Amino acid sequence: MPIAQAPVRDIRFVINDLLNMEQHMAGLDHAMPLDAETMSEIVEQSARFLYETCAPLNRNADEQGCRYENGQVTTPDGFKALYQAYCENGWCSLDADEEFGGQGLPYLAHVVIGELNSYFSPAWSNYPGLTHGVREMLDHFGTDDLKSRYMPQLVSGQWAGTMCLTEPHCGTDLGMLTTSATPADDGSYSVTGTKIFITSGEHDLTDNIVHMVLARADGAVEGVKGISLFLVPKRLSDENSELGDSNHVSCASIEHKMGLNGSVTCVMNFDGATGWLVGTLHDGLKAMFTMMNSARLNTGIQGMAASQAAYDGALVYARERLQSRSISGAKYPDKAADPILVHADVRRMLLTQRVIAEGCRAMAYLTAMHIENAKFASDAGRRERSQLVGEFLTPIAKAFMTETAMETTDYGIQIFGGHGYIREHGMEQWHRDAKIFTLYEGTTGIQALDLVGRKMMHNQRGTLGPLGEDIQAWIEANPNARYTEALNSHIELWTTLSSEIAGRAAKAPDDLGAASVDFLMLSGYVVLAWLWARMDDVASRGEGDHGAVFYSAKQKSARFYFEKILPRCDSLAATIRTGSGALMAFEDEEF
């Protein structure tokens, strides 16, 4: 696959022109606000760095994969040097506190580099990505002692991090986990158990790895209320973070997967390993879920980046590949055939990829803005409101952006025809890599239950909450925007469906589950409709520095979205309304 330049212009358009991040960042009280120009500089510099150093490694990372020998894992060629350069350039510490050696920039700066990492190599992106999550957790729940011993190394990237949740018999259902933690006299714990599917559990990029492990402390009750969180390092260190003995943590094997082969997935054994409690005893899930929103958004962004990469790759091919004539007459009569870009069905696939990628980017940054506001907005009312919106958007962003990536990366193959199936062209890798995004950090089904059960029914009492209000307010404030009619009717549909579902939930709880994924996808399409209407509106004014072709294409993309993608809501609404009867009628033996 040809390596495309990153979508720098589109990122800048969303951040500056659409969402006015300068204003957003000025309202935060934790970080140095960034002006639009500095933000653009970060986007451009990081894109250039990754284009040169990371992109060329992505194909080999898939072919070579990670290699396991005697408990040691070797990452693909080039990843170690890339990791060093990445850390030295400070890309891993953008939004970390200056107290620990970070640069004190807003979370959004990290989100941008997360997208770019994943755009150039999703497998690579997991190495810095996981460490960021560990840092967040430790920052919020760690004792001062733990922070001082671990944060500087995690911020500099000298040490890496992991999350250890899943066990062989429990993934979604964490209440079943059996890894144990026994207190020692010195305040530490002895942690024993086996964890599976541990991303970056063992590798050669750093000389220490900090595992965040869910375990059941002695005397804990059964179920999720007896789970605590422990920091368990691969190697022990003294108070000056000088490395000492190995801890009793070992990598038993690595998985052979469908894709994302450059990102190692480990079975980890903790065999009386020394660990320290993070957060409150028996309340470990709270700490884990605190960083879940950003972890889930990050996975959604991996999907969005894959959609963008699949579009960019397919577009190059669609311009170059000459095959057949346009159905409405030759467009390039001097060539042996027309480029396949002329064919309506090829355009249908390309534009679907494009409006999904660009719409999801807007959704991703909007969600990130609310996640950041919820924690750091100076204004308390804004924090509270963004908490609800961010929580509501997160499962939508995670599941919608990854499920649609399965479609867009499939089109990436399809546009290449038979050549798309051949590994060397790189298009099929995007599809294989993307599949894990719908699974890890909670499957699509789990996101959907989180949306309809916890977020909509519980937190927002069966309504669309402040996000719905934001959309209504925008429509009222922009009566002359295009697509207002379609947007209005879909908001009405969405509102009606949410109250229908809420109304049925008490009588027929399975209706919630039956409707959940369709409702989540419909929510995604409606949110994207709002964002496309806004992007159309901004583009129609053409006030930025992106040029006439950019703004014209943006408006045509909005039209495509409303005519060709948004109607998917019709079918989703119809299936939501048929309830759970057809599903639950089956007796076990009838399957």
Place this chain on the structure above:
Amino acid sequence: MPIAQAPVRDIRFVINDLLNMEQHMAGLDHAMPLDAETMSEIVEQSARFLYETCAPLNRNADEQGCRYENGQVTTPDGFKALYQAYCENGWCSLDADEEFGGQGLPYLAHVVIGELNSYFSPAWSNYPGLTHGVREMLDHFGTDDLKSRYMPQLVSGQWAGTMCLTEPHCGTDLGMLTTSATPADDGSYSVTGTKIFITSGEHDLTDNIVHMVLARADGAVEGVKGISLFLVPKRLSDENSELGDSNHVSCASIEHKMGLNGSVTCVMNFDGATGWLVGTLHDGLKAMFTMMNSARLNTGIQGMAASQAAYDGALVYARERLQSRSISGAKYPDKAADPILVHADVRRMLLTQRVIAEGCRAMAYLTAMHIENAKFASDAGRRERSQLVGEFLTPIAKAFMTETAMETTDYGIQIFGGHGYIREHGMEQWHRDAKIFTLYEGTTGIQALDLVGRKMMHNQRGTLGPLGEDIQAWIEANPNARYTEALNSHIELWTTLSSEIAGRAAKAPDDLGAASVDFLMLSGYVVLAWLWARMDDVASRGEGDHGAVFYSAKQKSARFYFEKILPRCDSLAATIRTGSGALMAFEDEEF
């Protein structure tokens, strides 16, 4: 993945109970008619043979793949022994003429074994599958001399066959092909050129391989009207089919693919190779397209078999995997958690796989029946009618059954959660294998253009033709069948859309292309609605020997289809109606 027994009961239900194949076969004049009992015997025996010999090879075939060294290809372990046993058991010669050593059975017997081959190992299924296509072509267009020299070996499986169409610069657009054929004095031709994507182009299963090669004979005009078909063997043979010298045919390399790794895909060089004309000079595409309907149906069946396999695999896991409690209260309180089969969203995925697989099976056998009738029905009117129906159904069956396989095999992974992404469970292999089905034998886009352009607009003058009449007639003859209302309204929608598209085609030819894939998919959903209404009707009478649970499940599946799948037509209709404006508005530089 657990190896499931083949869907023998469901195949028998479709053949005997739904489509009454006994009656169909009695109306043919080319083959020994099969009674229902013998047909069932063939299904059961072949399923047992393949379950024991073929199924255990499928995982390794993916991991080991085919190996290339110095022009030689080694197939995965066990394939050679399987191939010998398969041929010795006569499974490759079921529908071949007795004159050439075949068993003289109807085409349907071959279709059944095609499904079962693909169910147990799609990669394996290509080896016997391609040879069958070559046999068909030779049977219809070969000279008596060629037939006598090649047919017996192809029928016995002693020699294998390939189709050589694609070249590096031309796939869909065969008019651009440049492989040349120069006549020699003895009536043979000297064939020179490079062909790519040649399935089974070289392997170790047989001691000769018969290539059917499209090439341009000296003096041919440009474009598709200058293409001829040649039989070019790997090794030359005398009139008694005794093998002699190697021909100038070589395998230059093999492709490394996303999946279907057990099926070898070759770059073939023909370097002044000796070949013989098959069919009329410069009219080679006619010969090639004669077997295209069955080749395309065969690919569709590969998709349908993958859907069935993905369902069967996922169902085993959904019964075994304990995780969380049912949203409507614990269903198995004595277990640590409920099996995931209780969750509505898991059921949604499983039942989608199931109604797609079973509906597609009915579509596949219906199409096969018409393809066979078109050639061999005793009655001329029946031949003519089935020719139209078979031609109309073929692109739908090919594209619909393979596109839906991408969804069902994706669900196969999704139901397994993270475990679905791990290669050893085998679910992700189905998805990787299935992707080629939407590409080879003509991409989905090509099938869709064939449907709306050639079949609907040209052959049937913008109507749904005799298939539409058949459905109408069934509705009228079964006024008390369930789902008649939904079926009627969808037939009306389908008819209206087809005349709308036909009406716009002259003024806006790109509208045809813009609507094509959505229209094809909608056609598939409507045909499946008809077949599900019929299956429901048959099952509600419960007259066969499949047992009460089978018939009850069949009726519940029909309900699921009408409530949860058929509404997809709403969105497809909406996008079809927006035409091509949103697609064609983009200037090249706006992409």
